[in-house]
Amino acid sequence: MSVKRNVLVLLIAGVVAMGCHRVFASVPESADRVKPLSAGADIPDVSVMQADGSAVNLRDLLTQPTVLIFYRGGWCPFCNMHLGQLQEAHAELVKLGYQILAISPDLPAKLAESVEKGDLGYTLLSDSTMAAAQGFGIAFRVDDATLEKYKGYGIDLEAASGESHHLLPVPAVFIAGTDGTVKFAYANADYKVRLEPAALLAAAKGAAGETVKLPAPRQSGGIPLLDALKQRRSVRSFSEKPIEQQLLSDLLWAAFGVNRPESGMRTAPSSYNWQDVTLYVFTPEGVWTYEATGHRLLPVRQGDHRKLAGLQSYVWDAPLSFVYVSDFAKMQQGDESFSADYKLKIGGIDVGHISQNVYLFCASEGLGAVARASVDAKAFAEVFGLSPHQHVMFGQTIGWPSED
Ligand SMILES: Cc1cc2nc3c(=O)[nH]c(=O)nc-3n(C[C@H](O)[C@H](O)[C@H](O)COP(=O)(O)O)c2cc1C
Numbered sequence: 001m002s003v004k005r006n007v008l009v010l011l012i013a014g015v016v017a018m019g020c021h022r023v024f025a026s027v028p029e030s031a032d033r034v035k036p037l038s039a040g041a042d043i044p045d046v047s048v049m050q051a052d053g054s055a056v057n058l059r060d061l062l063t064q065p066t067v068l069i070f071y072r073g074g075w076c077p078f079c080n081m082h083l084g085q086l087q088e089a090h091a092e093l094v095k096l097g098y099q100i101l102a103i104s105p106d107l108p109a110k111l112a113e114s115v116e117k118g119d120l121g122y123t124l125l126s127d128s129t130m131a132a133a134q135g136f137g138i139a140f141r142v143d144d145a146t147l148e149k150y151k152g153y154g155i156d157l158e159a160a161s162g163e164s165h166h167l168l169p170v171p172a173v174f175i176a177g178t179d180g181t182v183k184f185a186y187a188n189a190d191y192k193v194r195l196e197p198a199a200l201l202a203a204a205k206g207a208a209g210e211t212v213k214l215p216a217p218r219q220s221g222g223i224p225l226l227d228a229l230k231q232r233r234s235v236r237s238f239s240e241k242p243i244e245q246q247l248l249s250d251l252l253w254a255a256f257g258v259n260r261p262e263s264g265m266r267t268a269p270s271s272y273n274w275q276d277v278t279l280y281v282f283t284p285e286g287v288w289t290y291e292a293t294g295h296r297l298l299p300v301r302q303g304d305h306r307k308l309a310g311l312q313s314y315v316w317d318a319p320l321s322f323v324y325v326s327d328f329a330k331m332q333q334g335d336e337s338f339s340a341d342y343k344l345k346i347g348g349i350d351v352g353h354i355s356q357n358v359y360l361f362c363a364s365e366g367l368g369a370v371a372r373a374s375v376d377a378k379a380f381a382e383v384f385g386l387s388p389h390q391h392v393m394f395g396q397t398i399g400w401p402s403e404d
Contacts, residue, residue, distance in 0.1 A: 207300075
């Protein structure tokens, strides 16, 4: 009996060890290969430690809307500077109902250093095991040469975390809702470049808006495919008539919705099924992103921001525009690495398929549409706080064709 129990214990220990190994083995070897969670993802089920050393499940702390700041440690001057800068937005964030949690690999006993240096009003948490950073997809392994270099500067990562994993987080900011999902994500592999306080504040205001649960999409009907192909054309003149919510639901599903719920696969193909493209949806009322799994719209900004959807004036009055953003961080396959040129090509092709779905749906419904490269990608990225791995590919404007 005891032999059996010992074997069982060994087996369990082995499985746990293999499990841990698998987790660490899947951590990328460099900061530019991390795959951060994006808006719509579930907050991972992970434990962190509070300053007094007690463990707490991160989800249990999300009793109010939360800004989660991942930083490298109290030893990192850029992190302390950034934490200090974000202090500018602190009062406004609190007014909006947010709490701010700042998470680093530092041991609980070390957290006080950041507080003293920055005189912060945030709650600091220890992720010394790096479970949270891994859950959010931002952990990477520091190579031996860099470890040595850091030691030369008096920075000892093992002493900071009390662990020998040699993992660090890519500095990142997530906004978490009380529904346990990510509302906004910003991560930058270059630890010197951080999210501006104004961009965080704007994202926090946007995320405080309402999620729109779309009605179930109509998944059959329409005109025959060959007739739709015959009708497909670009239209650049639209009436002011709005697009009803059911039609918007059908259109988004046709564009890039889930057509095989058992596997989560979509109406448009994507290279390696990376599903790298996010649709930003612009209406006179606001800006959202389309979350296909839940078939819903996640709030980005309230109010009329259609000038950011395109440079041509017909875009600014049209009832609906999409801007397609490709996430290059999703373009990874095992150890294979892909060039920036390749990712740009793949992102463009993936978006092209979605945009043709939109053209054909519009042809079927009598709607007008035009694909547009004319988007100010730089302004868009700044205003909506895109991470450097998120690229504006192009846009598409949709509406009822005007009579003239
Ligand atoms: C990638 C791409 C970018 C485009 N960019 C613009 C644009 O910025 N502005 C515009 O008015 N039309 C734009 N178009 C629409 C083309 O001008 C249009 O598809 C072309 O003239 C052929 O017309 P058709 O779509 O009616 O067949 C774009 C089309 C594609 C595929």
